[in-house]
Amino acid sequence: MNRQQLVTAIGQTKSYLCVGLDTDETKLPAHLQGRPDAVLQFNHDMIKATLPYCVAYKINTAFYEAMGGRGWEIMEATFRAIPDTHLKIADAKRGDIGNTSSQYARAFFETMGADAITVAPYMGEDSIRPFLEYENKWTIVLALTSNKGSADFQRMALVPRAESGLDLVPNLAGPGRSELLYEKVIQTVNQWGSPENLMYVVGATQAHELSHIRQLAPEHFLLVPGVGFQGGSLADVSKHGLNADAGLLVNASRAIIYASPHEDYLEAAAQIAAEYQTEMSAYLSAAS
Amino acid sequence: MNRQQLVTAIGQTKSYLCVGLDTDETKLPAHLQGRPDAVLQFNHDMIKATLPYCVAYKINTAFYEAMGGRGWEIMEATFRAIPDTHLKIADAKRGDIGNTSSQYARAFFETMGADAITVAPYMGEDSIRPFLEYENKWTIVLALTSNKGSADFQRMALVPRAESGLDLVPNLAGPGRSELLYEKVIQTVNQWGSPENLMYVVGATQAHELSHIRQLAPEHFLLVPGVGFQGGSLADVSKHGLNADAGLLVNASRAIIYASPHEDYLEAAAQIAAEYQTEMSAYLSAAS
Numbered sequence: 001m002n003r004q005q006l007v008t009a010i011g012q013t014k015s016y017l018c019v020g021l022d023t024d025e026t027k028l029p030a031h032l033q034g035r036p037d038a039v040l041q042f043n044h045d046m047i048k049a050t051l052p053y054c055v056a057y058k059i060n061t062a063f064y065e066a067m068g069g070r071g072w073e074i075m076e077a078t079f080r081a082i083p084d085t086h087l088k089i090a091d092a093k094r095g096d097i098g099n100t101s102s103q104y105a106r107a108f109f110e111t112m113g114a115d116a117i118t119v120a121p122y123m124g125e126d127s128i129r130p131f132l133e134y135e136n137k138w139t140i141v142l143a144l145t146s147n148k149g150s151a152d153f154q155r156m157a158l159v160p161r162a163e164s165g166l167d168l169v170p171n172l173a174g175p176g177r178s179e180l181l182y183e184k185v186i187q188t189v190n191q192w193g194s195p196e197n198l199m200y201v202v203g204a205t206q207a208h209e210l211s212h213i214r215q216l217a218p219e220h221f222l223l224v225p226g227v228g229f230q231g232g233s234l235a236d237v238s239k240h241g242l243n244a245d246a247g248l249l250v251n252a253s254r255a256i257i258y259a260s261p262h263e264d265y266l267e268a269a270a271q272i273a274a275e276y277q278t279e280m281s282a283y284l285s286a287a288s
Numbered sequence: 289m290n291r292q293q294l295v296t297a298i299g300q301t302k303s304y305l306c307v308g309l310d311t312d313e314t315k316l317p318a319h320l321q322g323r324p325d326a327v328l329q330f331n332h333d334m335i336k337a338t339l340p341y342c343v344a345y346k347i348n349t350a351f352y353e354a355m356g357g358r359g360w361e362i363m364e365a366t367f368r369a370i371p372d373t374h375l376k377i378a379d380a381k382r383g384d385i386g387n388t389s390s391q392y393a394r395a396f397f398e399t400m401g402a403d404a405i406t407v408a409p410y411m412g413e414d415s416i417r418p419f420l421e422y423e424n425k426w427t428i429v430l431a432l433t434s435n436k437g438s439a440d441f442q443r444m445a446l447v448p449r450a451e452s453g454l455d456l457v458p459n460l461a462g463p464g465r466s467e468l469l470y471e472k473v474i475q476t477v478n479q480w481g482s483p484e485n486l487m488y489v490v491g492a493t494q495a496h497e498l499s500h501i502r503q504l505a506p507e508h509f510l511l512v513p514g515v516g517f518q519g520g521s522l523a524d525v526s527k528h529g530l531n532a533d534a535g536l537l538v539n540a541s542r543a544i545i546y547a548s549p550h551e552d553y554l555e556a557a558a559q560i561a562a563e564y565q566t567e568m569s570a571y572l573s574a575a576s
Contacts, residue, residue, distance in 0.1 A: 024391075062389070063391050065396075068364060069357060071395075072356070072357045093383055096379075101350070106354045107356075107359075108353075112356070120408045120411075122408050122409060122441060122442065123438065123442075124437020124438055124442070147412065149412020152476060153472070153473065159445040184444065
């Protein structure tokens with residue numbers, strides 16, 4: 001799915017909701033537990049129930065890998081169950097030296113059929129390039145995450161390059177303060193791709209930082225996890241993050257898929273997804 | 289496998305060789321290609337052929353994921369084929385928020401039966417803690433890698449914490465130069481684990497930096513990929529990296545498993561592995 005198709009889907013659905021299928025076998029509604037096909041059935045039905053209210057699905061690979069080979073098969077079948085009208089994101093946080101990243105790109109873009117994959121930037125350009133080489137696929141690079149540990153390295157202040165003897169690069173953070181690692185990541189990775197094939201992961205609990213990140217990446221889509229159980233505010237995220245093409249994908253996982261632990265779990269999920277869609281529709285109108 | 293067992297294995301084998309099973313279907317010897325069980329058979333035989341010369345096997349998850357669900361099953365079977373006398377490393381470069389990292393830890397330490405997993409530090413403490421919580425398992429954190437992209441972020445100079453308004457931490461890099469991100473990663477992660485459950489990935493092409501990294505992590509095991517086709521020198525790595533318990537695992541993948549493209553591939557692999565072992569045996573004697 002390319003950018004124009006994604007932007008069109010957002011305009012038609014009036015939603016920038018991404019539903020996170022972090023399906024944990026032990027958290028399924030009681031009446032499904034113990035059935036061997038329970039996770040796949042749950043995902044199938046969850047996709048059907050939420051389809052009108054979202055534009056993307058994000059599959060967290062960890063939850064499937066924890067189930068072993070069977071889990072990997074369920075993940076593949078779940079990707080196949082998502083219609084091509086919706087963006088299919090593998091939330092995999094991969095990244096390795098070039099020839100290994102090429103294998104990951106093949107695993108997710110070819111074998112798995114994903115449209116997009118999340119990747120970690122620590123190993124630099126040659127760890128990310130192999131993903132960017134695929135046409136009509138998306139590489140979503142970790143920039144600033146919403147967890148407590150984001151303070152450990154992502155927010156470290158960097159010595160300006162002139163002082164460290166390297167080339168000076170524009171510092172959009174402005175004079176008077178040093179660039180932080182996540183800002184450097186965005187500015188550096190911006191040069192490797194374009195808003196047509198590159199997005200960033202930006203945590204929702206840092207909504208006040210979103211307007212700053214918007215300056216660093218004015219046109220890029222931002223994937224914002226953490227709305228819902230992780231505690232971000234959709235209003236804040238939308239206020240600071242929306243751009244002319246929407247430019248946001250806001251993910252909710254547990255808030256939707258575990259909306260009810262009972263037999264009404266699909267109705268409950270659809271209702272929560274519809275509430276997100278209604279709210280997003282209003283923010284889209286206000287922004288345009 | 290705990291530290292004492294690993295140290296004992298190194299002493300008995302007189303080797304700190306790790307064999308990397310980055311098995312690529314398209315690179316198998318011609319007579320194996322096209323057989324549905326070719327990769328697993330290749331791995332099985334490769335393990336048998338190299339067992340006397342190494343103390344660890346490293347399985348690069350990307351190469352198996354590229355084959356889809358079938359690949360995941362082959363990876364599981366390969367882990368089962370490694371005897372408990374040898375350290376089983378999942379080279380997976382995972383890392384995500386806490387509840388997701390817990391799922392990855394379960395996937396590799398429980399379902400897969402690995403002794404160790406490589407993880408990326410970008411998301412900080414709560415992304416790494418879930419791996420460290422497992423007893424007699426190892427978390428191997430990316431510190432300084434050998435690829436060109438290691439310059440992009442890992443070697444960025446950081447503003448000393450006092451200047452950035454945060455607590456001052458000891459800077460082993462010494463006065464006169466700023467700490468680099470990879471140094472900060474080592475010093476910070478050191479506080480989360482111990483030499484009993486924590487190792488670092490350090491690229492072999494930076495052998496001259498190994499003695500510096502040894503100062504930052506005097507007792508930790510270092511996993512050094514990149515000897516062989518990636519171009520590092522085993523002599524340099526050993527000179528700068530060995531400590532009283534050896535403290536090194538030096539990986540070779542393609543140099544061993546693709547030593548010959550013909551029917552003699554097992555003899556060729558065993559011979560290369562034996563050459564590494566002979567060389568390592570000499571370095572161990574010299575260091576003790």
